[in-house]
Amino acid sequence: MQGVTSTAFGPAELLHRLQARGTAAAVSPITHVERIPARAGRTASWPTWTEPTVRDAFVTQGIAEPWQHQAAAASLAWEGTHVVLATGTASGKSLGYQLPALSALARDPKATVLYLSPTKALAADQLRGIARLGLDDVRPATYDGDTPREERDWIRQHSRFLLTNPDMLHHALLPGHARWGVFLRRLSYVVIDECHTYRGVFGSHVAHVLRRLRRVASRYGSSPTFVLASATSGDPAGTAARLTGLPVRAVTEDTSPRGPVTFALWEPPLLPPASSTDPDTDFEVELPPIRRSALRETSDLLADAVVAGTRTLAFIRSRRGAEVVATLTRRALDEAVPGLGDRVAAYRAGYLREDRRKIERSLLSGELLGLASTNALELGVDLVGLDAVLICGYPGTRASLWQQAGRAGRAGDEALAVLIARDDPLDTYLVHHPEAVFGHPVEATVLDPQNPYVLGPQLCCAASEAPLTPADLELFGGETAVAAAHGLVEQGVLRRRPSGFYWTHRGRPDVDLRGTGGSPVAVVEQATGRLLGTVDPGSSHMMLHSGAVYLHQGVSYVVDDLDLEDGIALVHPEEPDWTTxxxxxxxxxxxxxxxxxxxxxxxxxxxxxxxxxxxxxxxxxxxxxxxxxxxxxxxxxxxxxxxxxxxxxxxxxxxxxxxxxxxxxxxxxxxxxxxxxxxxxxxxxxxxxxxxxxxxxxxxxxxxxxxxxxxxxxxxxxxxxxxxxxxxxxxxxxxxxxxxxxxxxxxxxxxxxxxxxxxxxxxxxxxxxxxxxxxxxxxxxxxxxxxxx
Incomplete structure (x- = not known):
């Protein structure tokens, strides 16, 4: 393995070097530079209720005292107040919920904790962090779709700190709650990490999954305290209350230290005008200028950053785009220094588990200097030592923009973030109106648990777990839920009895939380039968139709056949000179x-x-x-x-x-x-x-x-x-x-x-x-x- 090269350039000089790459351009690609000053941290004493073994474990990890916001959120949670900690990236939100949760496990040998994250990578990262503390009898374990069957029984019987995701809670834990009865009976805390990601239809589904969890836990005699962690967002208390159905206190003042950040807005240059022959006149006409693609611009910037020894993460909006940027960057680096391209990779959803874990390890170890990723790495995975972040295209919300930019400079060092505009109305608007980026608060998260397309199926799921009583319907939305339940009776999927509403079918309701339209479509190499990855069914018509070019870790494949009924796309390797x-x-x-x-x-x-x-x-x-x-x-x-x-x-x-x-x-x-x-x-x-x-x-x-x-x-x-x-x-x-x-x-x-x-x-x-x-x-x-x- 090559050693990690440390950059000799601060963000300002690195930005100057990147800008100098395009000296031929008449107009600088940088439309604005925002300098965000450093901020000193403010600590608090360890709360008096902290268990000594837990405190000592954190001190051993180099945490002499918590930041004030960590202590405030932890103390509210310890008192039984539902709380959301909404502070910036790298502000140490994990300690805010780990402190009360681990203290509860240390004080009560029978207590359990449930941790929910929106991604497997984040849960795996949290598991590593808790395991490093070396606390006895916590027995943390991840429970997700990648967990081998033979491990699941042990986890159910022995783990006291269970790390999973809303999908597994929905598909496995709640339908099989009788087998999880001991765990649920002792449930002290429910941690909901990165709760700002639960928006739209997905967030509305998760809101009802959490209500189902509260209902089932109550049946086993527990009433856990909810602790939520969020990126900075508008109205975090209101959003957390809609998500959980509970009154929630917000802790929003970020008291962690932050190094200075240089944030540049970058508009790719216009390409030299091309010409074409007018078929009517045979005269050569000049075509309208077009702008250099954001993907190519990002790949060049990523290559320059890697050559400079700068550990850099490039966020790309699409899976295909992440593959393209990684491929172009590797190619450019190998031309400059043979073998240097091996220190760049792509990362996205749809990779097999072993591929994802290998990339994560290589990034953490420093073997990789550059990574082109979708927003799969936007969330709080601990990427220590990154110097710069390139954001290829506005990610859709200011919350995501700041979350991605915050991946650099996690150790409090100076950091560089660059937003590279795509040829898109919003991106163009933002790079020329920096006040819309830096002068506005982040958005409030939008979710609607009363959406009838969410409420009805979720009531069916709840009824299949236990008959729905009037008190349950109040939990799921009151009059709206009552009307929905009666509608489901008319449809024949629920049956009303004096004791409640009953699910009428033998199987469980088939409800997809993420709105992807069913099971993923497997991408299989036809000649070998090797599984390359998966694509959600909602994207399969666009990405995996017959004849489509599919990219995987820099290798091109062409789709031979898409079988929607069986959920399989057969492909063969090919390097065509065209895209689809x-x-x-x-x-x-x-x-x-x-x-x-x-x-x-x-x-x-x-x-x-x-x-x-x-x-x-x-x-x-x-x-x-x-x-x-x-x-x-x-x-x-x-x-x-x-x-x-x-x-x-x-x-x-x-x-x-x-x-x-x-x-x-x-x-x-x-x-x-x-x-x-x-x-x-x-x-x-x-x-x-x-x-x-x-x-x-x-x-x-x-x-x-x-x-x-x-x-x-x-x-x-x-x-x-x-x-x-x-x-x-x-x-x-x-x-x-x-x-x-x-x-x-x-x-x-x-x-x-x-x-x-x-x-x-x-x-x-x-x-x-x-x-x-x-x-x-x-x-x-x-x-x-x-x-x-």
Whole structure:
């Protein structure tokens, strides 16, 4: 193994070196540099109730005293107060819940603790941390989908500190609660780590899983204290209360020390203009300039950082993107110094367990100097010694942005974070409006436990575990839950008896917490039968259709066959000189209007819609130039979704008066829709992949020109409600993003979308500005729209 190279450059000098890489560019790629000063830490004495063996174990690990926020949260939890500790990355939240939990285990030899994390990597990291303390009789153990069957019985019978995830709690512990009766009877604390990640439909499901846990624990005679840990977020107490159904106190003042941070906003340069021959005139014409891809820019920056000896983590938004960045970086490094590429790897969900653990060990040991990761490593895995973080594309929320940036400088040293903008309306807006990044508080987490598409299935799960009583229904939502239970009786899935509501089927309800649509699709190498990894079923139509190029640890495979019924995609290794891009078609129909604003020529609506979508074809595009080679048809099933949408209508007369002619209307609405989807994450805790849209010059349900933006989850996820409540602010930012873009006719930085099923055609940039002018002028005359949440 090569030794770890320590960087000789501070963040400012490293940033200068990175900027100097593109000296040929006429304009600096750096649009803003924010310098965040260092902060001194403030300690507190060990709480008097701390068990001496626990205190001594922490002292042995180098923790002389806790930070004040750790002691405050720990003391509240020890007193039996449900508490959320919402402080920055690397602020030591773990000690805030470990201190009371481990003290309880030391004081009561029968007590147990349940720890929940959203990812396996985080649970494995927590296990390592607790094991290092060397405390007797704690017997910590992870219990997840990777746990061998032969170990599960021992864990159930002997572990007192169980580390698992909401999925295992939902699928294994609660349905089999009789076998876990001893553990549940002695349950003292429930720790919910990184609770800000439980948002949207997933968060709404987890909220009911926690209510089911409280209900089952109560049946065994326990009433555990809940301790939650969160990144800095808006309204952490309110969010934690919605998640647990309990009153929760918040500790938010971060008293840990922090080294200085240099945070740069980086816009990749424009490429030299290309030219093409006009077939009508035979004259050579100059094509509009395009911006260098964020993936290539990130891979070059990562390579330069590794050459400088800087331990760097690059966050990439997609699995494919992480593979591409790692491959390009390795290639560049091997050309410069043969063998140096081995010190860079990709990391993402879908890898096999042994592959993930090997990468984690290599990163912690320093064998790896650079890692291209999806947000799988965003959460609190202890990555000691990182010097810099590259963020390829805005991650969707300020909470995630700061969480990712905080992975660097964990030991209190100076750190560098760079946000590299994609060609996307939101990214372009943010790098030119730094006040939107650094001048705003982070968002509140959006979740809705009353979502009927969540509540109904979760009531079925609860009834299958034990009959639902009136007191139980109060726990799950009161009148809303009572109405849902009666509806389930009418559907025949529950049966009402004097003692409660009973589950009528022999098997357990099949409920998917993460909304992925079922079991993962296995990616198998056809010639050898080797399992390469998995892809969630929601992404399989786009990523694993026949002919798709699939990347795994830098190796390209082409999909031979996708068997949706058996959940298997067969692939063969191939290095084609093209990539694939799936295209889909979408239709939206209005089911119900919940709320609306009549603004004269403009109508603004919130309601339920049915969305049907189908992947119909894919393009093969030349690597490097992006030239479209051909478009090939696909025969994949239609998918249906009932969800919540916000939409606006505009009268044709008002549009004509504003200069939008009927022939230009489809392109104008389409461009406004794309930009609106791109800017909504500025207002709501989502990213553009959580939402979808449709625009039409005359929708059959509204009988008017209409733009829809809808949640991409059954029953909605709260994003459309947020958009409706801040419609004027959202659409004003959208208009500014379009009008301030320097392109002439529209580009990925303003109105083009990477997920457009119509190939970004037609689009009318100027028309979109006129449409939004009409909408904003009409909404300006209306009173404030009441929030739906």
């Amino acid at each position: 891009h799936a295209r889909d078609v979408t239709n939206v129909s209005v089911v119900d209007v919940r709320s609306y604003v009549d603004a004269g020529p403009v109508g603004l609506f919130l309601g339920e819609v049915d969305v049907t979508g189908q992947v119909v074809s894919y393009q093969r595009r030349r690597i490097g130039s992006g030239e479209i080679i051909d478009t090939r048809p696909l025969d994949l099933p239609v998918r249906e979704l009932r969800t919540v949408a916000v939409w606006f209508t505009v009268s044709p007369d008002a549009l004509v008066a504003a200069g939008v002619e009927p022939a230009d209307l489809p392109g104008a609405l389409h461009a406004a829709e794309h930009a609106g989807i791109g800017l909504l994450p500025l207002m709501a805790t989502c990213d553009r992949w959580d939402i979808g849209g449709l625009s039409t010059a005359n929708h059959p349900d509204t009988e008017a020109p209409t733009v829809f933006v809808y949640d991409g989850h059954p029953g909605g996820a709260g994003f459309a409600e947020r958009a409706y409540g801040v419609a004027a602010e959202w659409l004003r930012a959208t208009r500014e993003a379009i009008s301030s873009c320097g392109c002439e006719t529209g580009c990925p930085s303003c109105v083009q979308s990477p997920k457009c099923g119509n190939g970004n055609n037609p689009l009318d940039k100027a028309g979109a500005v006129r449409v939004l002018d009409v909408v904003l002028a009409a909404l300006a005359d209306q009173p404030a729209i009441p929030s739906q949440k």
